[in-house]
Amino acid sequence: MSDKLVNAQGLLQELFTSENKSTCSAKKVGCVIFHRIENNKFEILSTGWNDSIGPCKCTELFEKQNGTWFYKNNGKGMLECEMNAHKKFSEKYEVHAEMMALTNLNKMNLGNHSLQLEILSTYSSCINCTKHLLYNGISRAFYVHSFDDIVDVKRMYTILETPLIQITKASDINANR
Numbered sequence: 001m002s003d004k005l006v007n008a009q010g011l012l013q014e015l016f017t018s019e020n021k022s023t024c025s026a027k028k029v030g031c032v033i034f035h036r037i038e039n040n041k042f043e044i045l046s047t048g049w050n051d052s053i054g055p056c057k058c059t060e061l062f063e064k065q066n067g068t069w070f071y072k073n074n075g076k077g078m079l080e081c082e083m084n085a086h087k088k089f090s091e092k093y094e095v096h097a098e099m100m101a102l103t104n105l106n107k108m109n110l111g112n113h114s115l116q117l118e119i120l121s122t123y124s125s126c127i128n129c130t131k132h133l134l135y136n137g138i139s140r141a142f143y144v145h146s147f148d149d150i151v152d153v154k155r156m157y158t159i160l161e162t163p164l165i166q167i168t169k170a171s172d173i174n175a176n177r
């Protein structure tokens with residue numbers, strides 16, 4: 001098991017560090033899966049950020065300016081993308097932060113553990129990631145910003161009786177024990 005123990009501020013710091021590794025031009029997204037040891041003391045189990053498979057990262061191919069997507073054109077200026085070009089690339093090649101964190105968590109081979117897993121994410125998870133987080137036994141989820149499908153995602157958490165909590169500061173993670 002890792003020996004990375006932090007307080008709530010340390011969790012938030014780890015989130016920002018993960019976000020900054022994101023290779024998606026749409027959003028910088030990171031997340032941290034952790035275990036609560038006691039009040040304001042957490043063990044970080046795994047982290048993730050938006051990344052992609054294949055030779056090219058999103059940030060090498062695309063740039064978003066004022067809501068419009070452009071292709072990066074090898075330094076020869078920028079070409080505006082057709083509609084949905086990034087969405088199509090993303091669906092095929094991009095891996096969400098939560099999926100990376102779950103993969104890293106499963107690599108740790110915690111086995112038949114009884115740890116209460118919690119997650120802190122930049123955005124509330126998309127429907128697909130939410131499904132996999134809940135399947136993997138996440139018992140509480142914290143997020144900073146709401147993502148597009150927050151209404152459906154809230155319903156999923158409610159049905160599974162799992163708290164989903166928006167935070168504005170590190171201490172909110174302590175307040176919700």
Ligand SMILES: [Zn+2]
Nearest residue numbers: 024025026058
């Ligand atoms: Zn992207």
Ligand SMILES: [Zn+2]
Nearest residue numbers: 096125126129
């Ligand atoms: Zn997702």
